[in-house]
Amino acid sequence: MTNPHKQHHPTTYALTTLSQTKMALHASRHGTASAPVHGVLLGFRRPSPDGDRRLVLADAVPICHEAPTKPLVEAALRLVEGYLDNVRRGGKNDKTEEDGDGDGDVKIVGWYTANAHVPSAATTESDTAEKREMPNIPAMKIASSMSESRPRDHLEGDFVLALVSTPAWTSIVNPPNNTHDDDDDDDDNHPAEEIIDDFRICHLFERSKSAAAAAASFTHPVPSSRISTSNDPPDGNSRHRVDVRRVLSEALARVPLTSLEAYHPEEKTPPLRIYDYVDHVSNFGVDGAEGLGRRDWLENRAVASFVDDFDVGKMG
Amino acid sequence: MGPEDSLENLLQTNNHLSILRYIRAHKLREPHLVVRHGTLLLNISPSGEFSRRKLVSSSLGDAEKLSALEQLCMSSLDVGNLPLAESCLDALLLAGGNANGATTTGATPLITKESTRYRKLLALCLESTSDYDGALKIYDALLKENPANSHAARRKYCILAARANDIAASSSSISQWEESSSGAQLQAYSALNDYLQHHPGEVTAWNEMAEFCLSRSDYKGAAYCYEEVILACPLDSDVHTKLGEVYATIGGIDNLKLARKHLAQALNLNGGNLRGVWSLVAVAESYLEEVEKLAGGKGGSRGISKELEEESVAVAKELILHCGEKLMGFYKGSGRRLEKVVEQVLKDCSEAL
Numbered sequence: 001m002t003n004p005h006k007q008h009h010p011t012t013y014a015l016t017t018l019s020q021t022k023m024a025l026h027a028s029r030h031g032t033a034s035a036p037v038h039g040v041l042l043g044f045r046r047p048s049p050d051g052d053r054r055l056v057l058a059d060a061v062p063i064c065h066e067a068p069t070k071p072l073v074e075a076a077l078r079l080v081e082g083y084l085d086n087v088r089r090g091g092k093n094d095k096t097e098e099d100g101d102g103d104g105d106v107k108i109v110g111w112y113t114a115n116a117h118v119p120s121a122a123t124t125e126s127d128t129a130e131k132r133e134m135p136n137i138p139a140m141k142i143a144s145s146m147s148e149s150r151p152r153d154h155l156e157g158d159f160v161l162a163l164v165s166t167p168a169w170t171s172i173v174n175p176p177n178n179t180h181d182d183d184d185d186d187d188d189n190h191p192a193e194e195i196i197d198d199f200r201i202c203h204l205f206e207r208s209k210s211a212a213a214a215a216a217s218f219t220h221p222v223p224s225s226r227i228s229t230s231n232d233p234p235d236g237n238s239r240h241r242v243d244v245r246r247v248l249s250e251a252l253a254r255v256p257l258t259s260l261e262a263y264h265p266e267e268k269t270p271p272l273r274i275y276d277y278v279d280h281v282s283n284f285g286v287d288g289a290e291g292l293g294r295r296d297w298l299e300n301r302a303v304a305s306f307v308d309d310f311d312v313g314k315m316g
Numbered sequence: 317m318g319p320e321d322s323l324e325n326l327l328q329t330n331n332h333l334s335i336l337r338y339i340r341a342h343k344l345r346e347p348h349l350v351v352r353h354g355t356l357l358l359n360i361s362p363s364g365e366f367s368r369r370k371l372v373s374s375s376l377g378d379a380e381k382l383s384a385l386e387q388l389c390m391s392s393l394d395v396g397n398l399p400l401a402e403s404c405l406d407a408l409l410l411a412g413g414n415a416n417g418a419t420t421t422g423a424t425p426l427i428t429k430e431s432t433r434y435r436k437l438l439a440l441c442l443e444s445t446s447d448y449d450g451a452l453k454i455y456d457a458l459l460k461e462n463p464a465n466s467h468a469a470r471r472k473y474c475i476l477a478a479r480a481n482d483i484a485a486s487s488s489s490i491s492q493w494e495e496s497s498s499g500a501q502l503q504a505y506s507a508l509n510d511y512l513q514h515h516p517g518e519v520t521a522w523n524e525m526a527e528f529c530l531s532r533s534d535y536k537g538a539a540y541c542y543e544e545v546i547l548a549c550p551l552d553s554d555v556h557t558k559l560g561e562v563y564a565t566i567g568g569i570d571n572l573k574l575a576r577k578h579l580a581q582a583l584n585l586n587g588g589n590l591r592g593v594w595s596l597v598a599v600a601e602s603y604l605e606e607v608e609k610l611a612g613g614k615g616g617s618r619g620i621s622k623e624l625e626e627e628s629v630a631v632a633k634e635l636i637l638h639c640g641e642k643l644m645g646f647y648k649g650s651g652r653r654l655e656k657v658v659e660q661v662l663k664d665c666s667e668a669l
Contacts, residue, residue: 036531066527066530067527067530067531069530069535069558069561069562069564069565069595070561070564070565070567070598070602071560071561071564071565071575071594071595071596071598071599071602072561072591072594072595072598074598074601074602075594075595075597075598078598078661078664079657079658079661081661082657082658082660082661082664083657085660086653086656086657086660115481116531136531137531137532137533138530138531138533141533257348258346258348258349278591281590281591281594282590282591284588284589284590284646285586285588288646288649289646289647289648289649289650290649290650292590292646292647292650292651292654293649293650293651293654296651296654298654298657
C-alpha cells in the first residue's frame with residue numbers, strides 16, 4: 001500500500017503517557033544501584049491525516065536493570081512476542097481497537113534505555129543540539145541488530161531507540177519552581193496550571209543515515225518537531241488532555257524507597273512497583289509461582305491502572 | 317539481635333540501634349532506612365541539625381556512636397543529602413573528642429582530622445559535590461602513607477570513571493563523543509587494571525571490571541573477568557549464569573558450548589534458578605542455529621562439521637525439552653494468561669526442533 005514517494009516521509013512519533021510513565025518508573029527503580037535499564041517499546045502505526053507515517057509508542061515492557069546479554073534478551077523477547085500474540089488472538093484487546101486502514105496491531109517497535117551513571121553535567125535542562133546525552137553502547141547495539149533482523153514489512157525502518165533523559169527526569173523529581181523538601185508531604189494542591197508544553201521524558205534516536213557509522217548506528221537524534229505526546233486512545237474519544245508532567249511526578253513520588261517488598265513506612269498510598277524480566281525470574285525460590293504471577297513484567301497492571309485513573313479524570 | 321532475626325522483624329520493633337547494626341553486619345545497601353533510623357537514634361534532624369550537648373551526652377557507647385555516625389554519613393551521601401552528611405562529619409569530630417581535646421570520658425580524643433577513616437569520609441563528601449580534585453588530593457595522600465590502601469585506590473578509579481561519564485554526556489557532537497569518551501574511559505580502565513594488578517585476588521574488583529567491560533560491550537573482557545570471579549566463587553549459581561550468558565553473547569560454536577556448560581552447572585547448583593533455565597533454552601537454540609549454518613560446509617577449515625557435532629546437537633535438543641518441562645512446572649499456578657504465554661513459547665521452541 002505504500003506509495004514509493006511516501007517512503008521518504010520522515011516518521012513522526014507519538015509517545016503515550018503510559019509508555020513514558022513506565023520508562024520513568026523503571027529508570028527510577030534502579031536509581032540507587034546506578035544501573036542502566038533496558039526494555040522494549042510496543043506500538044502501532046497509525047495513519048495521520050496528511051498521509052505521514054506515524055508511529056504510536058503506546059507501551060513499554062521493562063526487561064533488565066543491568067547490561068543486557070544475548071540469551072537474556074532473546075528469552076525476554078520471545079516472551080514479549082508470545083504475550084503480544086496472546087493479546088491479539090485472545091484476551092482483552094484494549095490496544096488494538098482500530099478501524100481504518102492503519103495497521104492497529106501492537107508490535108515491538110523500539111528499544112528504550114536509561115544510562116547508568118548520572119553525569120553531573122547533565123542535570124540542567126539543556127536540550128540544545130550541542131549538549132546531548134547519548135544512549136549507552138549496548139542499547140545502540142541491540143537497537144541496530146533488532147532493526148536489521150526485522151521482517152521487511154511496512155514497518156521497515158520504523159525501529160526507534162528511546163533514551164530516558166536525565167534532565168527531564170530530574171525536572172520531575174526536583175521541580176525547579178518549588179522549594180523541594182526532602183520529606184514526602186508535598187502539598188498536593190497544585191494551582192490549576194495551563195498545560196503548556198508537550199513534556200517528554202525521553203529522547204528518540206533513529207538509525208543513522210550516514211553510511212560511515214558502524215557499530216553505533218542509532219545515533220541520529222529525532223528532532224522535537226517529529227515527536228508528539230499522544231494520549232488519544234485509538235477510538236478517538238476526546239477526553240481532556242492529561243498533564244504528563246503531573247502523572248509522572250505522582251508516579252515517581254510513589255516509587256518505594258527500599259527494596260523490601262513488605263516494608264513501606266508511613267506512605268499514605270501504597271507504593272507503585274514496576275517489574276522487569278530480570279525481577280520476574282529472580283527470587284523464584286522464595287515465592288514460587290505466586291511470585292511469578294505477581295511480578296507481571298509484561299503488563300505491569302498496577303502501573304497501567306494508575307495511568308488509567310488519570311485518564312478517567314479521577315485525579316482531575 | 318540474634319540469628320533468627322530478619323530485617324522485617326527488626327523494623328517492626330523500631331529498635332534503631334539493632335536495625336543499624338543488622339544493616340551494617342549484613343552489608344546491606346538500604347540508605348533510606350539508615351537515614352531514617354540513624355537520625356532518630358542520634359537525634360540529628362534530617363536537615364543536619366543536632367544539639368551538641370545531646371550528642372555528647374547520649375547514652376550510646378563511644379564506639380557505637382562513631383560507627384553509627386559513619387554509617388549515617390555514608391547513607392546520607394547515598395541518598396544525596398549533603399547537609400546531613402556534613403553534619404555527621406562535624407558530629408564525628410565532636411563525639412570523638414571536641415576541638416579542645418577533651419572527651420566524654422576524659423581520655424585522649426578518638427577522632428581527629430588526621431584520622432584515616434575520617435579523611436575517607438571527608439573525601440567521599442567532596443566527591444559528592446563533584447570536587448574531584450579535592451578528593452583526589454586526600455586519596456593521593458592516603459596512598460602515599462599506605463600504598464596498600466585499597467579503599468583509596470578504588471575511589472580513585474571511581475572518580476576517573478565518573479569523569480569519563482561526565483565527558484561523554486557533555487560532548488557536542490557525536491564524533492567528539494566517541495573520541496573524548498574513549499580517552500577518558502581508557503584512563504578509568506587503566507586505573508582499574510592497575511588496581512587489579514595490585515590486588516589480583518579481590519573478587520569485587522574483578523566483578524567491577526566485568527561490569528565495566530559489559531557497559532562498553534567488551535564481552536570477551538567481561539568473560540575473562542567472570543572466569544576470575546568463578547575461581548573465587550565456584551559454587552555460585554548466579555556467576556555461572558552470568559558467565560554462560562556472556563559466552564553466548566560473544567557467539568560462535570565453541571563459546572556456545574561453553575555457555576551451555578556453565579548454564580547447566582548453574583542449574584545443578586540451584587534448581588530454582590529460573591533465569592538460568594530461560595537462558596539455557598535460548599543458548600541451546602542459538603547453538604542449534606549455528607550448527608545448521610555449518611551444514612553449508614563453512615566450518616570445514618576449523619575441523620568442525622555437522623557430523624562431529626551430532627552428539628552435542630542431540631544434547632542440546634534434549635536440554636530444550638527438559639527445560640521446557642521444568643518451566644511448565646514452575647509456571648503452574650502463576651496465572652492463566654502467563655501460563656498460556658509460556659506454553660506457547662515453549663511449544664514454538666519444541667516445534668522448531
